[in-house]
Amino acid sequence: MKRERLTMSQALVKFLDNQYIEFDGVESKFVSGIFGIFGHGCVVGVGQALEQGGHNLKFYQGKNEQNMALAAVAYAKHKDRKAIIPCVSSIGPGATNMVTACGCATANRIPLLVLPGDTFACRQPDPVLQQAEFFDNYGRTVTDAFKGVCHYFDRINRPEQLMTACLNAMRVLTDPADTGAVCLAMPQDVEGEAYDYPEHFLKKRVWHIDRRPIAKSQLDRAVRMIKESKKPIIICGGGVRYSDAEKQLLAFAEKYNIPIAETQAGKGIIPWQNPLNLGGIGVTGGKAANVIGRDADLVIGVGTRFSDFTTSSKWLFNENRKVLAINICPFDAYKMDAEAVVADAREALDALADALNGYKTKYNDEISKAKAEWDAIVDDYYTKELDGGLNQTLALGIINEFMGDEDIALGSAGSLPGDMQRLFRPKGRGTYHMEYGFSNMGYEVNGALGAKLAKPEAEVYTFCGDGSFLMGHSELYTAVQEGLKINVCLFDNLGWGCIENLQNNQGTDTFGTVFRARNPKTGMLDGAEIAVDFAKIAEGYGAKGYSIHNSAELRAALEDAKKRTEPVLFDIKVLPKTMTPGFESWWRVGVAEVSKSESVRAAYDDMQKNIKKTFDY
CATH class of the missing domain: 3.40.50.1220 (TPP-binding domain)
Incomplete structure (x- = not known):
């Protein structure tokens, strides 16, 4: 049997480069690139293996581990789960930053392979920088946190363990019924250790996604x-x-x-x-x-x-x-x-x-x-101007109407997903990309990068609120770095408007859900509104920013942005509380059973009445 002496990391890179899938007779490469942020837990392991070449994997430099992994989730989702971009991190915080993205992938049934660094398997440099120690179990590390959000977890404590770990990882990643996040934790000493890997493990491997017939x-x-x-x-x-x-x-x-x-x-x-x-x-x-x-x-x-x-x-x-x-x-x-x-x-x-x-x-x-009644309702939301500023539903309608037939609309969290599921009119198959299984704030900008990598010829319009943008947008810089144009439609309503609405609808006065300064008189966050120029933030990254306060400015910005080749951000100042309401629906959330507030008590009573209309299974 022919063998090749490689470090564990070198063998991992070679293995990933040779993975293919077949679906309905069409064969395609499953892994074409790797996201990574290097640190002492991986730069001399996987980093060395990637740097020395001899493979066809394109390296993408992430800026935050959670955000690059969210971009990888969006890439796989937009590829209809038929291609992935694995994510490499260092140990400690670099690793645990990806836990949220794994939860997002698993909730949405999307394949995501994360390759976090881990502490030394030999335990001799101990404790190492960025290692959290657990007094009850010396073998436990922070990468065990991935077990709760992954469909498959493995820690590679010896270089030869890579073979069973990789095969089982691919089994899950390519399984339409059992797919989700997969974590292969890699102790940093083992990343550099060598083994004589058999040729059959490293050669081209095709994973067949077969259709299961109905019995x-x-x-x-x-x-x-x-x-x-x-x-x-x-x-x-x-x-x-x-x-x-x-x-x-x-x-x-x-x-x-x-x-x-x-x-x-x-x-x-x-x-x-x-x-x-x-x-x-x-x-x-x-x-x-x-x-x-x-x-x-x-x-x-x-x-x-x-x-x-x-x-x-x-x-x-x-x-x-x-x-x-x-x-x-x-x-x-x-x-x-x-x-x-x-x-x-x-x-x-x-x-x-x-x-x-x-x-x-x-x-x-x-x-x-x-259908006729509903179409008329949507038309009204998409065209109605309100006094005092730009309403959210009109802005959404203007962008929806402007977008081309192959343009991609992407979103994730806040009030916009509700508006988009109700009102948005996609113009082509695969042009509506919503992550709503996890409702992962921060997905939107980073996900836009992943969708653009999946379909570079399309315009990608990502829809996010100001709160979601503030939670995570680091890969906007990566889009600039890679020369990938994405269109960030940022709806600034001065806070977490969706949650404020939920809060108010359940009888509680607004508390902690709008963005205001600390008021020295009350000691509360009920002071002056804090205006943020998000367009300038985008321009600081090297993108083009537009400040928008009315429908005319929005239309002009959309036309101008069409001529641009760099990423753009539309800083759209919208009136708070101008999203769509619910239609013939109810959502169960936990309401306080006892309260001094009459409105909260009424909301609790209403919840109890609606619970009686639900089914216990």
């Missing part, structure tokens, strides 16, 4: 449930996108006249203009999908994990409805006490379309009326 028994049960229903509704989730099943879903819906509602991950797959597409459903959904969904007698979930936002905390659907869940992941397929179809979405929809011949729903004009 006949599952098909029979699903057909029986659908035929017994009169007014079913389809919930289109992100699994439809990852299965490339949008054509099959639409053909199935049109053949049997079944309305379609969208989750955040499923939005932008079916054209919004289609007469059966009722738009977003749930807490951040619109009136059309929520009204039709409330009256449905069968909920057909396709590739959705049935989050509390999709189901309105299990409040939305009527008590007599049944649930049929088509999902490649058994964990998701059995949610909501559903009849589970554990199969690939495309395979299942094709089989159902053939097996249901003769079936017809009992809808009359309910679908068309609900």
Whole structure:
């Protein structure tokens, strides 16, 4: 058996460079680059292996470990989980900075490989710089924190352990049912230790993503449930996108006249203009999908994990409805006490379309009326000017209308995801990119870099609030460094407006959710507003900044930015509390059971009434 003597890090780089996937007969490279921030835990290990060359991995220099890993999440998401950019860090804080990004990847079912440095396996330089010591377990290090947010965790304490670690990492990263974050912790001494690695481990390896067919028994049960229903509704989730099943879903819906509602991950797959597409459903959904969904007698979930936002905390659907869940992941397929179809979405929809011949729903004009009413509501939000400044929904409408057919809209947290699920009208397949499984503030700017790396020919418009921008935007500098134009649409409403609304709606006065100076008279954060010139921050990085206070300035800035090649930031000053409200939905949050405030007590009573309308599973 031929072998090659390499350090663990050199073998890791060579292994990653030779990983490919095959899906529907198309073979593609799975790893084409690596994000990294070097420190003493990795610069002479993986850093040395990358520097010496002999590979085809492009190195991207991150500026913050969490943010570069969020960019990697966005890259994999926009590649429909068919390519990744692993992330390398030093030990200690460099490693733990990536824990949040791993939580984001796992919550969203996105493959992310993190390679944090770790303390010495030999334990001789002890304790090393940046090592946290645990008195109860000498073998525990801070990288154990990754175990709670990863689908696979391994610590490579000997160089030969790399082989089983890498194979199991790839098993999870390429598994459509079990994918998420993967952590391979790498003690810094082991990174430089050598082993005679067998040639078969280092050669090209193709991982096949096979479609799981629907079992006949599952098909029979699903057909029986659908035929017994009169007014079913389809919930289109992100699994439809990852299965490339949008054509099959639409053909199935049109053949049997079944309305379609969208989750955040499923939005932008079916054209919004289609007469059966009722738009977003749930807490951040619109009136059309929520009204039709409330009256449905069968909920057909396709590739959705049935989050509390999709189901309105299990409040939305009527008590007599049944649930049929088509999902490649058994964990998701059995949610909501559903009849589970554990199969690939495309395979299942094709089989159902053939097996249901003769079936017809009992809808009359309910679908068309609900859609027409909702389209008119969206038109009104997108065109209405308010006195006193620029409202958030108008600004969103102007940008939405301006964007080209292939331009990407990206978001994650705050009030904008609600506005976007309700109002945004994607113009092409894959042009709506929302991370909402984790609602990870700080994802937006960094995610825009990842989406741009995934599709460099497209314009990427990322939508974030001022609060989210302040939490993490370091990879704006990386975009400048790489010559990648991203468009940052920053909606400045002087605080965390979404949470302030939630706070006020549950009876609590505004507290700690707006950005104001400390008031010396009250000792509270209720002093003067603090104006921030975000355009100047962008210009300090080398991007182009625009200060915007009205619709005319926004339109002019969008036109000018189209001519630019560097990243741009639109500092859009919007009126607070001008986001959309909820439509026929409810979200369960914990309200104080006892309070001196009458409004809080009323909110608690209201919560109890709504809890009685939900289902206990």
